Amino acid sequence: MPPADAQSPGHFLPTILLLLPFFSALVILLGHRALKNASVLISVGSSVICFIASLALLATKGAEGTVDILKFIHVKDMITGVDLMRAGIDAMIDDQSRGMMFIVTFIGMLVHIFSMGYMKDDEAKPRFFGSLSLFMFSMTGIVLAGNLVMMFIYWELVGLSSYLLIGHWYEKASAAEACKKAFLTNRIGDFGFMIGILILFGLNKGDLDIDNLKTAFFHANADSLVKTTSPGLLTVAALCLFMGAVGKSAQFPLHVWLPDAMEGPTPVSALIHAATMVAAGVYMLVRVSFVIVTPLAAETIAGIGCFTALLAALMATQQGDIKRILAYSTLSQLGYMVMAVGAVAMAALHGEAAHGAHPGHPAMFHLYTHAFFKAMLFLGSGAVIYACHHEQDIWKMGGLRKHMPITFWTFAIGTAALMGVPPLSGFWSKEAVLGAAFDSGCRVLFLAGAATAALTAFYMTRLLVVAFFGKARTESAHHAAEVPLVMALPLALLAIFSIFSAWGPFSDFLQAMKPEHVEGHDTVLWTSVAVLLIGSISSFLLYKGKDSDPVRIKLFANKFYFDEIYAVIVRVGQDGLAWVVTALERIFVDGLVARLPAAIVARIGAATRMLQGGHLQGYTFLLGGGIIAVVYLVVFVLPRTH
């Protein structure tokens, strides 16, 4: 319910943020052949207005609450007037959503602008921009969603826009397969997400408002959900919701779709598959982190995050495709954020920190800094790919430092931020995550986190050295030229954010995305500096001046064979089962249930054939007529004998 006092953030801004991209998408997708290039202007214009609206939203600091925008589903008990189910299109405004909205609209706007250059010669440009607007709509929806049904709706819609954008070049078989894989893998996550939502729906008597759920969990009375529900069910509910995040944020074991998603145009990879959509899982987890009230749930979440971080970092060390290296790096960093969510919950269960979601969550902090430098790295890789005529293999690049100075410097800044070089933004947020892991009291989490940081420094140094230093290894790399201004400008802006976003004035402006105390552990500080040096120096020495990879580890290069293993599971578990079930259905259902009546009727049929001359229409009329005759008998004869 909207609070009536002056503190209400108002309807206007959230309505703009939600509906403007929606109509932009609708207009473009339905009319793009008439609109042609005007659709680019509509889409970019809508993204700019959304950015301005998000700045205005930041200025409403202090006003909190959920405002209703439109009706969706509302079922009331007619007699008692109690809501049986209520899921409206609403907007939950607080520091977390304001900060996230800034990230989404700012990077969204820059990616729109960058795409004007990158997609300049693409014939299906209007379709691309339409899908981009659809994405912006669904993503602002996730950010604003105040109840879980709405969250789920936008959750699936970002999946749709991701599907459309990964499959933008659908003539290519690999793109067509990749978009399908992304959608289906996400659906598996959504399967769990929906079960979690349903459990909460039942427990909280039909109220799925996030605010109300939080109250229902923790209010002081004896019938709060935490006190009345069995720990087992609470664990199940939390882990089911987490499954949604596992799909969307590509955590192990559903991580396989994200690297393939790189089949989409590179600006899409920057916006959706690096900065915003994949981070939605983390955003949602922090939103509902009050549900994580059992040690088992918290440990599972931290464990999955930590495992994903390490696993993906290992895979990244042996990839040759520039976008795939960044994709594995994204997986790894998302694992970091998820680990932070679990670690904070673990610490809270030990009673070491105040409970509940606050914008200063280390996971949100890392999400925030990561969004800028990872979007920048992807756009930078897009600039490289654009300049090298769609060459993506770093071993076919080299020496780009001289040809593309702006791209090089911005890319180097992004790399440094990702590795956690002090005092760039990534350093502070990585500190916060490692600090949370340290506080959780679980040494394994901390050590694995530190190992991941070392690996990150290793593979990013490798990428930078191989692609930008040394000599050009191919013609296309030799002729590479700096990208036009419309592409360079977003890079420069993101580079500024990559350096400064964790610093006081920036993060204060963003409603304290930063946790209150970042420093505080000397162990954490020295560890992270040490692993940074170990990783980057060893990598630099190893790869400097090399023309081919001196290290070959098949297991990492082949991503631990997950794709192959899953292919077998799908073939045996699904297609094989489908084959067996279909065969059984043919034999039993079609055989027994169908043959028996068929046999009886065939006998009758044989008798009637003489009457009807074998025409099927005769049978049908007979049947229809027969039924009417039966009705007649029943209606007129039965009452008399009754």
Add this chain to the structure above:
Amino acid sequence: MSVSVLEIVILLPILAALAVLFGAPARGSSIVATTFNLGATLVLCFQYASKGSTGLVHTHAREILANPAMSFSVGADGVSLILALLTAIVMFAAVWQIQDRPAIFYVASLLIGGGALGAFLTTDVFFIYAFHELALIPTFLMIALHGHAEPIERKKVAWKATIYLGIGSLVLLAGLVWLVVEFSGGRDLTFDLEALRAQAKQTPLPIEKQGAIFFVLLLGFGTLVSLFPFHSWAAPAYATAPTPVAMLHAGVLKKFGLYGLLRIALPLLPQGANVPWVQNALLLMLLGNILVMGLVTIRASRLDDTLANSSVMHMGYIFLALAAGSEIALKGAVLLMFAHGVSIALLFALTGKMRNQLGTLEYSKLGGLASHAPAFTVLFAFGAFASIGLPGLSNFAGEVMVFAGSFTGFKGALTNLHWTVILALWGVVMSAVYMLRAYRSIFHGSATTGLFMSDPALPQRLPLILMAATLLLTGCCPWLLLNLLKGTLAAG
């Protein structure tokens, strides 16, 4: 003598069909009749919603027999109006998209549509039943005479459907007669639904008997809706049926069985579905629909096969609502009936166009259609994504209400119903698997040489756009339909 607007809505298509049979211009008369019906049902829906009506409206009765009490009585509430609107939309689209076909196509479509309207808008059990039978006959005939298969094959298919639906109807009839006789209590029989409902409220039947009658009705109505394991008529029938017939049967007429359960079985036997053995049997059967048919659909290698089997599968979700029985679930079921009807009709209409232009629906022979026929692709995407429950399109709201309705009153212990919901949710994943596979092999990839498909001409797009727009509108604003359901389907 006064005439109810509902009588006009029911009789207009039937009269138009007769007129066409006697030589009136087929396309013109059909389009006039269906357009009028579409307008009329829309107005009726708006009126009902804006007045905030709850019970039956536009009631009118013409007595046919005094004993047993039987009359041609009409009346509409939210549930029947939503289904009438569905019928009007699909009938309009089905008639409009017929191209270069003999008049019998128009006659059959009008009769099926008229029969369905009759079944949804009358309130006398006898007429509800009889109108459905009226609609079935042209269905069989059209499959046998004009189906997409060799004459022998299509007659076999028609014959199979006839046997199943015929036997199903007889079981249903037996159940209805049992019901009516039980309620008469030795006094006069009545077929009037309202009178029966009043009796059910006043003197409900013993619970065990309710369960038994409910089960018979479930088998009877269920066979008509392709309830597992009585479903094997459906897939070949839809794959073979001429396009307008497939649209009308899968989209509209199949909903009759569900409507009957909602309208007759649930109010007259309110405890019937709660009897443990009945509920468990229903849960098992609907899981058969969802899981078994989901896997069967994954195996399909032709588009018509995929759609036909998926349509059988999706009925499981509506049966799930019946098993749950809560107000949210039942309202969700009505939304889902509407949504499924529109989406499957749209998909069958598009499939018909593909069959006409390409001559094949085999996935292995198709590919890359998106580059030839972009508008066609977008329309197909609307239907396909709606049918796999994508939010923003019609089916999602119904599905989520059915699921949520199954979890109302959840106290922390997972019962059979809840486990069924969880398994049914896995079906949502399977739907995405087969639909995206189909979409991938038809529209994505590079175009197969020798196969060319163009977008339908603008006038031919009209009914398709109407259906796609309906999916979008009711998907974004499900409250438009829920407003019609305010007074009905309250639990208990």
